Amino acid sequence: MTNTSARASSLNTLVNGVGWFSIALGLVELTRSRSLASSMGMENKAALVRTYGLREMLAGVGILLSKSPAPWLWARLAGDALDMAAR
Numbered sequence: 001m002t003n004t005s006a007r008a009s010s011l012n013t014l015v016n017g018v019g020w021f022s023i024a025l026g027l028v029e030l031t032r033s034r035s036l037a038s039s040m041g042m043e044n045k046a047a048l049v050r051t052y053g054l055r056e057m058l059a060g061v062g063i064l065l066s067k068s069p070a071p072w073l074w075a076r077l078a079g080d081a082l083d084m085a086a087r
Helices: 003-031 033-039 046-065 070-086
Strands: none
Touching: 003 033, 003 046, 003 070, 033 046, 046 070
16 A cells, blocks of 8 residues: 555545544434533523434435545535534
8 A cells, every 4th residue: 555545545544534523422412412422511501402403414424425525524614613602
């Protein structure tokens, strides 16, 4: 394996990891929204946490299925920034 293909393989592994992590995190946010909201000091905002979860899962699926995942990665980053600002 050449150095370039090794880097591409490592990058692909990292991108896929971010995609799967996004799906897992989104699933937790959807299924445990009330306890997560409470632990983050966001009582009565479980619906907002579920919205975060949906967005997170959509970004993860987009990252994994897209031939060009960069826009999905940027969307995930922007969504995370909005999540932190909404808190």
